[in-house]
Amino acid sequence: MNIQAYIESGILEEYVLGTVSPQEKQEVECMSHIYPEIKEELLRTESALEEYALKHQTPPPASLKESLFAKMNFDSAQEIENTNIDETRAEDADSEPVPVISTIRPVAQDEPRVIDNVFNSVETKVVTPFWAKLAVAAAVLLALFAAWSASQLTEYKGSNEQLASEMSGMKTEMATLRQGFEYNQSLANLFRDPGYKSVHLAGLPKSPGSSVSAFWHIATNKVLLDVQNLPKAPAGKQYQLWSIVDGKPVDNGMIDQEFSGKVLTMKNTKPGAVAFAITLEKEGGVPSPTMEEMYVMGKVV
Incomplete structure (x- = not known):
């Protein structure tokens, strides 16, 4: 396996940013256990991302938070509307409540029997808890920050690659110049040496x-x-x-x-x-x- 090509594919950066699929995530974790070079590069990428984020972090505009919360309806309490339930209590105020037993009247053989008040319907209005709405807002903010960080990291990586290429060219040029200088200096010393x-x-x-x-x-x-x-x-x-x-x-x-x-x-x-x-x-x-x-x-x- 070409380890260097796998490192340069960009999957390690996507893993650190959390944008890989579950299958790719499992693959990266497996490869990092098998190859120490990949694990070392993964740790280096995580450290670089954290350092870059801390160094170049830019707080989101204050208007973003206000616009998000303005779109949300925070209810202070859950409203539940119930239908009236008939209760029959004992004549004695000190006695225990006695449940009401529905009485079925005699009907003709061909007449259908009807039982009144068998079901008592309860209408419930579900209200989203306040903490759940906060969680949604936090998730939106986190997604925006992750997208912004990914964009910044891509730009930073491109700048680093360009800088590395320029540095490599400068090193080659400096080595050639140094070699030429040493060669000319050696010849000059030989011509000047009377021996x-x-x-x-x-x-x-x-x-x-x-x-x-x-x-x-x-x-x-x-x-x-x-x-x-x-x-x-x-x-x-x-x-x-x-x-x-x-x-x-x-x-x-x-x-x-x-x-x-x-x-x-x-x-x-x-x-x-x-x-x-x-x-x-x-x-x-x-x-x-x-x-x-x-x-x-x-x-x-």
């Missing part, structure tokens, strides 16, 4: 536009290389640096394929080097240079 002898390797007929600078530390025979321009090496091929000492080529190592904008550290040469050259060889190098594949060369002055 290094700089040797310019100019392009040969094989590649007239090529240009490379070699820096040879006389005391330690350390060799550094700055490639200004060389064609990209074909597949299976690699450039190799050589120094000429006592009329013989000395292997100074293979040149990194990604040589642009770098000061490369090569193998040490031997005392008495009179020239440097670069040839294109098979990847990994050869013991002696291929003269037909020589791209640049420069004499030590």
Whole structure:
């Protein structure tokens, strides 16, 4: 499962806002128990929402409350209207009440019998309690606030994504600038260091536009290389640096394929080097240079 894609789908924000379906709610709770990354993001979202709501909370207009309560009819009491119920009491005021027993008069065999006052109807008017109306008003206010908060959160999330994208671009640009500055600073230090002898390797007929600078530390025979321009090496091929000492080529190592904008550290040469050259060889190098594949060369002055 792609956890990052699930986090970025927006379902965690909807879960925190309470706008997901029961099935989606169960899914989020299940996924948060299985994957710690989702649980951590869920907690972070809840914290961010709470922090944002507290920071940017705006009280609803006073007119909203007044308009809601003006539309509601709050009755102070429940009115119940009953029909009169006939009661028969005992002649003695101190005696217990005696229930009334309806008397059925004799009727003819074919005449239907009628029993009077069997049912006493009671008409009741139900009035909604005051607390219930308050609950409805509170629910309406809560729904309005939730919708407003969701809108603000969406806007805040969009701003954060745009800011993150801009910050990422700035970091990349700063890294490129820093790398370029360090590269130029290294070259400047090499040219100024009297311990290094700089040797310019100019392009040969094989590649007239090529240009490379070699820096040879006389005391330690350390060799550094700055490639200004060389064609990209074909597949299976690699450039190799050589120094000429006592009329013989000395292997100074293979040149990194990604040589642009770098000061490369090569193998040490031997005392008495009179020239440097670069040839294109098979990847990994050869013991002696291929003269037909020589791209640049420069004499030590």
